[in-house]
Amino acid sequence: MNYREAGVDIGRKANALQAAAAKIGETYTPEVLKGMGAFGGMLLASRLKGMREPVLVASTDGVGTKTLLAVQTGRYEGLGFDLVHHSVNDILVQGARPLFFMDYIASARLEETLLGAVLASLAEACKAVGIPLLGGETAEMPGVYREGALELAGTIVGVVERDEVVDGKKVRPGDVLLALPSSGLHTNGYSLARRVFEGWNLEEPREELAGRSLAEALLEPHRCYLREVERLWGAGVEVKAMVHITGGGVYENLPRVLPLGLGAEVWRGSFPVPPIFGLIQRAGQVEEQEMYRVFNMGLGYILVVSPDRVGEVQALLPQSHPVGRIIEGSGVQVV
């Protein structure tokens, strides 16, 4: 491929994946420099020059075994949202706004329809967030991957002013945990969920899931909390700490942003638990504590604010619920 021929320079991805290529092109902001025969993607970073002390924030993550359910049911359209939203949330916790995304897709064999669907999904997710899918890599490795298995990982890079990094330093006992709801499992707990539902009909509508099928409920894409948090920032609301509830649930994720000497109490029943979790718990006879250790249980993203800001946050974000508080001590108790 000659660089002048490459209108949308996605390198290895261009052949016979035109629809996905066009969608990737739509993610390109004016900051993306194109047509350079690029081995790497290029982003003009002039906006960092206007900042006082720009801090780049980067995170690498994967979708995990949620891909196996997508393959099993032939539903790939949510996977890009899963990966991009997970990644956006991970750096948002530190106050960073996303700049660009890079993907990594690997399998024993990458059939074009599958690859096109995953790339299109990644591009749609990036476009919705407002960042370019700047580059990526695809690999076919039959010696590494199980037949039919899919790996989807990626790296996000964002930026935050150094003095606006959210670091939990001002968190005090009595501060309130306000949760934004998850849409389901997001991208964690799929090993357990897949074990529990082995042999079940994934496509049958179920009453316990309000008429949805297991496939629909389990593959519901990871939610993104960028717009909600931006709304708070726009209104000048001080958020002392933020937590993205991923693998390890509230038990492992909340302590990551709390200063030494502080713990947290999470109030059972104070927030809606999506029905898929109840079904997993009953079908798998999983203890409740284990459920909170593996899954987000409906707590997608937690904001830590002082008690006098709770009303303001709830006015701006009607979906938010007070679900607990900061206490002296350490660790997390679900009470």
Next chain:
Amino acid sequence: MNYREAGVDIGRKANALQAAAAKIGETYTPEVLKGMGAFGGMLLASRLKGMREPVLVASTDGVGTKTLLAVQTGRYEGLGFDLVHHSVNDILVQGARPLFFMDYIASARLEETLLGAVLASLAEACKAVGIPLLGGETAEMPGVYREGALELAGTIVGVVERDEVVDGKKVRPGDVLLALPSSGLHTNGYSLARRVFEGWNLEEPREELAGRSLAEALLEPHRCYLREVERLWGAGVEVKAMVHITGGGVYENLPRVLPLGLGAEVWRGSFPVPPIFGLIQRAGQVEEQEMYRVFNMGLGYILVVSPDRVGEVQALLPQSHPVGRIIEGSGVQVV
């Protein structure tokens, strides 16, 4: 883990991998911001403020099936260099200097010794290049990976002044290709190489390899060309285009940086071909053209310069060889 306890904040990697964690800590430049309970790694990007028009350059890549040979022979110490060097070279082609690296390591099961060795290797490679291993992710997915198989991928982010992006625009017919030697296969062609040597003794010293074993020759780490190119920049030598010879060999990689209407001629016999390639060709009865399509054949990195700069480059980089020239037309001919 509480953020204050985490001297070296590598999150998920900290447990029982202390040696690797210490090495990762050694990669941290003063620009790395630590101890924030970080979901993402943070790098103070003040140096971009001092640039005229900073362009971020990012590339994601994997080591491919070279990992399978490493697992088979228990030699992991080169894998980090493979990944980091491959990545550094990929963005160097556009004139970018590396800023930081993010890794992704996945397997069916990640045994601690293996994970520690791979992380230590990544950290050593990053340290040698002078960049922090800012973050990463490890995943254990028995449903995705074959038993004993290892995935190693990563993302590099670098930076270049917009008006210093190397883009091949000034390349003219008659310009000279100067090659810097590869150390062996680097990270490409392992599917073919593994097929050719299936059943061979990998540890036996071989006369054809100057007394080295197949394992040693095949696992020789990917070379990094950053220091060489920096030497040219330091001396003010204009390099019109650069090519990292990876998958697809000279045939696919050279055209990526040539303007429309130009092709290249590569002169057989003008450069040393490492003995491992001759052995693969003979043992596998591979046609020569196919060899040049799959492997770098000793051409690790190619500089395109005008004929009057060749002497200067060779004086600065005694390892460089004139190996071909730019011609009118298109495509690459090995003559």
